[in-house]
Amino acid sequence: MLGDAGVGKTALVSQFMTSEYMNTYDASLDDEFGERTVSVENSLSTYEPHACVVVYSVVARPSFQHAEETLNYLWREGYTQEKSVIVKGKPWQ
Structure with a gap:
């Protein structure tokens, strides 16, 4: 899961992992854990994922530009x- 901070990566992971928070997300979880950054190079070489999901906010052009750079x-x-x-565009940031 790759993308700019605040574009909804954690919310998507929560929905994949459990239906408990389906269609809702507690944004205070992000406050609790703080902003996280991910290095694409380290992620690919360390974890060797089968696929990538690149997420961006449809209301924040910089997040789209970051997604484009990642792609x-x-x-x-x-x-x-x-x-x-x-590639997944999320309607919130």
Whole structure:
């Protein structure tokens, strides 16, 4: 799960992991754990994921630009030739 801070990555993971919070998300969880950043290079080499989900906020152009940079990196490194990449626009930030 890759994307700018605050675009809804944690909410998506919560929905994949359990139906308990389906269609709702407690934003205070982000406050509790603070902002997290992820290095695409380290994530790909350390975890060797089967796929990537690149998330951006449809109301925040900088998050879309960050998603575009991430997709370009994945393409340059040849990741998109062998793995699935999903792009998801979230309607909130």
